[in-house]
Amino acid sequence: MAAGRGVGTWLREGVWEIPLRRYLALLVTAAVLAGLVVGARVVLHDDRSCAPGVARPEGSDECVGVATTAFDFGHPQLRDTVQAIARENARLKPGSYVTVAVMLPYTSTATANLADIEHELQGAYLAQYQANHDSNGQSPVIRLVLANPGATSQYWQRMVTQLAGMTGGTDRLRAVAGVGQSTDNNKKAVKELTRLGIPVVGSSITADDLANGQGGKDPYPGLARVSPTNTDEARALASFAKVSAGRALLVYDKPGDPYTRTLQTSFAALIKGSPYEPQPFTPPADRSQEGTTANTFRQITNLVCDTSRTTDTILFAGRHTQLRQFINALGGRGCQDRKFTVLTGDEGSYLTGEKKLDRSALGHNLSVRYTALAHPDAWGTGSPGTGGSAADMATLTGLLKSAEKAPVGPIGTVALEDGQLIIAYDAMRLAVHGIREAVPEGKSVPALADVGLQWPQVKGSLRVDGASGWICLDAHGNPYDKAVPIVELRAEGGSRFVRIAWPEGKPPSGECLPPS
The missing domain is CATH 3.40.50.2300 (Response regulator)
Known part of the structure; x- marks a missing residue:
């Protein structure tokens, strides 16, 4: 630095002016970038909101x-x-x-x-x-x-x-x-x-x-x-269908979920002493998905035909997707000359408008009846x-x-x-x-x-x-003793109300007071 010229003189003459200006610009740029990053985080966070009270959890697109x-x-x-x-x-x-x-x-x-x-x-x-x-x-x-x-x-x-x-x-x-x-x-x-x-x-x-x-x-x-509980539905179904152990085969979801497990237990109690081993199938964890159970059902239909000719009832403890697959498989069974009735729980109601159901199967000596939670024709x-x-x-x-x-x-x-x-x-x-x-x-x-x-x-x-x-x-x-409508799927579409059944075998009294 030349004699007599201080720092102020050098700044005034622009010797440090450019470096300082660049330094300040870098600071401003960094601040802007930081703001953008924070803003981006906020925007991304807000993007997870779907509506007041509803948002997408991390890693999910569900609201x-x-x-x-x-x-x-x-x-x-x-x-x-x-x-x-x-x-x-x-x-x-x-x-x-x-x-x-x-x-x-x-x-x-x-x-x-x-x-x-x-x-x-x-x-x-x-x-x-x-x-x-x-x-x-x-x-x-x-x-x-x-x-x-x-x-x-x-x-x-x-x-x-x-x-x-x-x-x-x-x-x-x-x-x-x-x-x-x-x-x-x-x-x-x-x-x-x-x-x-x-x-x-x-x-x-x-x-x-x-x-x-x-x-x-x-x-x-x-x-x-x-x-009603599955047990009450099964009791109502039994009082209606007169299920006999020697004439029925159980097909069930393994390992099952709360609905299918308790339905399986209830059905098994109805046919205690059956000469036939219950037939399991294993669906996907999300039972609304197809999985590979259609292959299993094709094999089970062969076993159905292997039963004695007095067997005419199949108790099905499973969800509606698997029920639909099973019905479709039964439509192609080898023993078309034999009549079978599939009895199941209220999941059968999902099939009333199911487009993937092969309704022609219901014209091949096959009936599908289920315990509905309600039906518009029940009180006619x-x-x-x-x-x-x-x-x-x-x-x-x-x-x-x-x-x-x-x-x-x-x-x-x-x-x-x-x-x-x-x-x-x-x-x-x-x-x-x-x-x-x-x-x-x-x-x-x-x-x-x-x-x-x-x-x-x-x-x-x-x-x-x-x-x-x-x-x-x-x-x-x-x-x-809640009313349990028995409903049948129709080959032409929809369903048909059959009659009301009761867990206690008869309607409640006018007082409708449960016994001790």
Whole structure:
């Protein structure tokens, strides 16, 4: 540095001016890049949100959680019903309502499952509308939200955590209805919900181990159901079909899930002493998938033909995808001259509109009958004087007529044959009944803990007159001697109601009081 020239002089003359300018530019660039990185993280995080209360977990494209707005989970067939629910929710005044969550696997992609979900959601909405408009001003009014644990209920913990957070504040969640199929993940979800004191009303769950009262224990305190257990369905089926051990063969899912395992146990008890070894098949873990079980069923049909000519009944303990594969295989069996009847549980209802079912198989000396949860023709001419009535079903059909247009509807394409709309309507009506019966005198909203305590009193004059039949609950929250429609698949499409059967072998008395 030359004598007499300081740092300031060098800066003024530009000797350091360029390096300093570059340094500052680098700092600014770094800051901008850092901001972009942070912003990108925020954007990516926000991209996982699907709708209020619903988001995609890391590593998944499913939108799971609790939807509180008109979100259809990417399924156009749900849109009309979802929007109808949103309109009804929007008209409710803050502080006047409690919330009920409809838990179903909304992100399922299986066609039969989606039809089930659509119909269950329609039934739940119709019960909500009825409760809010046709109950002579009873309170509280009901707000519905949609709780999705994922297609296979893999994210049940995430959903349960959200629901638990909704029991207070303005949401005031007071029950969860629906649940979906009897699977291991749904068992875990119901176990945790009831452990947290959240009442659950199962619509289509039938597994014996997803019920209270087995062995005198109540592992799910606060759980009520509107569908019979698999054991009760099997008892009703036996009273109808007169199943004989020497004339029946059991085909079952191995290792099974809660539905198929308890159905297998119930069927095995009916044909104890059968000369034939039960025939297992092993489906994919996700039983809505095809897998390779069609090959197994082709082999089992050969064994069916190997049985003595007095054998005419096949008891099938499996899910609907495998049932469809089995029926298709039986259509090509070698012994076409022999008549067989396949008897199965309520999963048979999924096949009423199943396009992959080879209905020509039903014209080859083959009948398929199943225990439905409900059927629109069950309460027609000749129905029993107790256990249900045509008038109760007519109330629902009247609501459906109103839902064809505003203000009630539209709610999309309606179908009653599979029974899902009917049973979901009844489940929501039971939830509303429990909520309103739990309201203390002088109050308008019940305590969460009090709702689940109402189930043992739902009997006698306090029963719920469901469209599927009377709902009279025992001390464990299970329906007593519930009507079980026996339904047959038709070769020309759809199904045919055969008759009502009863777990007790006959309808309940007019009092509908379970025995001790």
